[in-house]
Amino acid sequence: MTSVPAAAPPPTGLRRLLPATQAQRILTVATFANSFGGGMFTTASVLYFTRVVGLPAGRVAMGLFGGAMTGLIAGVLVGRLADQWGPKRVHISVMLGGGVVISCFTLIGSFWSFFAVSLVAGAIIPADEASKAPLIRGVADGNPTLFIGYLRSVTNLALAFGSVAAGFAIQIDSRPAYLALVVCRALAYVGCGLILLRLRLPETAPDPAEETKRGWAALRDRTYLSATLVNAVLSLNYAASGFLLPLWIVGHTSAPRWMVSAVLVLNMAFVVLLQVPVSRGVHDARTAGRRMAWAGAAFAAGLMLMAFAAGTSPWTASALLLVGMGVFAFGELWYAAASYEYCFGLAPARLQGQYAGVFGLGSGAVEAVAPAVMSLLPLGMGLPGWLVLSAVLLFAGLGSGPLVTWAGGRR
Structure with a gap:
């Protein structure tokens, strides 16, 4: 009679927090x-x-x-x-x-x-x-x-x-x-x-001849370029939280200065605790497009809540900033999960480095001009500028799935 090996016990304690391999x-x-x-x-x-x-x-x-x-x-x-x-x-x-x-x-x-x-x-x-x-x-x-x-x-x-x-x-x-x-x-x-x-990687030896033959495939992939474009626009959210918000809190609201640290710590806590569970439901371009839409809506709502903190009492301003950052943070979680799926799920395995480099090219370009955008719109125009920024992120998120689908149909 063949004995059946006992199943390995599930990890306990700190081992549950570590990756499997x-x-x-x-x-x-x-x-x-x-x-x-x-x-x-x-x-x-x-x-x-x-x-x-x-x-x-x-x-x-x-x-x-x-x-x-x-x-x-x-x-x-x-x-x-x-x-x-x-x-x-x-x-x-x-x-x-x-x-x-x-x-x-x-x-x-x-x-x-x-x-x-x-x-x-x-x-x-x-x-x-x-x-x-x-x-x-x-x-x-x-x-x-x-x-x-x-x-x-x-x-x-x-x-x-x-x-x-x-x-x-x-x-x-x-x-x-x-x-x-x-x-x-x-x-x-x-x-x-x-x-x-x-680090030991699976045996997938690089093939320079295949890569040379295919050239810059990522720059000819319309589906990937459309996802790169959408991701680049929505990556403005990082400048909104890291550049715009501290200047807005200190210079345009009555909230105490320590609120700058409070909202950023809140954002970090959301990422540390919730990024993994939020990422579990994203497994293809369709679900990524849906999460991008959710992210755009959350970014727009969170930004407007934080914009309304101007001209209010310190308590009201602090409450609006904290609630706004909570909503905004969910948008960042959905955006990040969808962005990863676009970056990896739409790229051929053998060309992942090239595709990831092109994907980062879009967000890198936006990162370079983002401070000027934030200075021109919300910080320079006030509430109308916040409305424009929120609308850009909202429509970029809502258009993500349809744009990637359309580009894929034309590939």
């Missing part, structure tokens, strides 16, 4: 290390450039904009290299190179040295995302949208911890403290690359 766990740990360093650097980098290096804020913005322009090209090129040479090799190279480049910020002493380093540093994040996409697809067990939802939760948690760590350096407010943050950011990149050396 070793490869996923390695990628998760590497992501946490990288994001922790990113949280430290993002929180304090502008203060380092202005207070320690002595650059005017306008010059810092010019350098960051130059880096953003470099990143638009780097993401597409590095994504294609990941398809040709293997994503693990390319991604580790990007991480190690990022450590070298970021460490160069400790040596700058003038605007031109800052600008030169910024041009190279601006390529790191787009190159990181484009080369990481094939890694995610390779270890995701056929459901990259769900796994990347998990990674997004981990990323937000690590960013929060990194921001707290940066707060100590900001409180000390000395050159050694800020330099330590820059060095820690560089070490986080290097640590991420070293952790990924242990």
